[in-house]
Amino acid sequence: MSTLTKTQLKISFAYQGLHEWPKDVRIFLDEKINELANKLKINHEIEIHPGKKTFITQDWMKKKAYLIIDVKKFENCSKEINEFVLAHELAHIKHNDSFLKRLFININLIVKVALAVLFSNSFSLGFLALSGIILIIYDIPFSLTIAFTPITLVHSLISLVAYSIFSKFQEERADKTALSVCSDKAKAQAWIFFKNEQKTFLDVRCKLNRSSIIYHKILSHILIDENGNVRFPFNFTHPKLQTRINYCRLQG
Numbered sequence: 001m002s003t004l005t006k007t008q009l010k011i012s013f014a015y016q017g018l019h020e021w022p023k024d025v026r027i028f029l030d031e032k033i034n035e036l037a038n039k040l041k042i043n044h045e046i047e048i049h050p051g052k053k054t055f056i057t058q059d060w061m062k063k064k065a066y067l068i069i070d071v072k073k074f075e076n077c078s079k080e081i082n083e084f085v086l087a088h089e090l091a092h093i094k095h096n097d098s099f100l101k102r103l104f105i106n107i108n109l110i111v112k113v114a115l116a117v118l119f120s121n122s123f124s125l126g127f128l129a130l131s132g133i134i135l136i137i138y139d140i141p142f143s144l145t146i147a148f149t150p151i152t153l154v155h156s157l158i159s160l161v162a163y164s165i166f167s168k169f170q171e172e173r174a175d176k177t178a179l180s181v182c183s184d185k186a187k188a189q190a191w192i193f194f195k196n197e198q199k200t201f202l203d204v205r206c207k208l209n210r211s212s213i214i215y216h217k218i219l220s221h222i223l224i225d226e227n228g229n230v231r232f233p234f235n236f237t238h239p240k241l242q243t244r245i246n247y248c249r250l251q252g
Contacts (some may be wrong), residue, residue, distance in 0.1 A: 056093065
């Protein structure tokens with residue numbers, strides 16, 4: 001028996017309002033997720049939900065993952081691109097990225113509270129407590145609120161940069177893991193996809209640069225570099241497009 005069929009994942013499709021998953025999409029998802037999960041040695045239960053963008057979260061204790069898929073975008077992309085996207089999201093499960101990111105966030109919050117207690121006045125400490133409550137209620141990925149003291153301001157800025165570096169590392173690792181299990185056609189399509197994204201941003205940069213409005217010319221250089229990469233902090237969590245193109249070419 002092929003190693004790809006040894007483990008059959010429990011995959012369920014959630015319904016939202018009157019939305020129904022097309023049969024061909026359900027069949028493709030079921031088959032492709034099982035195939036990729038076996039290659040990645042993943043045995044989580046996976047619950048698939050429709051959403052406005054594609055991403056994955058996981059319940060580390062229950063070994064259950066929630067895959068959110070932008071169905072319209074999914075249906076408009078080729079099967080090869082969808083294969084790469086699925087492999088990328090499943091790679092996040094393999095590396096326990098949701099758990100590690102939550103751990104990073106919690107440690108960051110503990111450090112911020114400790115700094116506030118040691119160096120802040122009562123007003124800034126109260127403000128920090130309020131920001132923590134907001135963070136929990138709205139499930140903000142990291143605290144963007146700043147207590148009004150120099151030490152907590154510096155910590156907030158450092159934590160933003162650290163979070164960005166950590167997120168980009170996770171995304172690059174997920175890309176490379178996905179490329180290691182994708183078909184050759186999917187690898188080639190991933191390279192083409194990122195090249196097209198790069199061309200789109202370069203076109204935007206050129207259009208803004210040709211504008212007679214000075215603000216547009218300045219904006220073109222602030223937002224996008226000469227290689228079509230969206231600059232930090234506007235691209236906060238993903239590797240540069242040129243970086244992604246390079247390792248797609250190497251593994252393609």
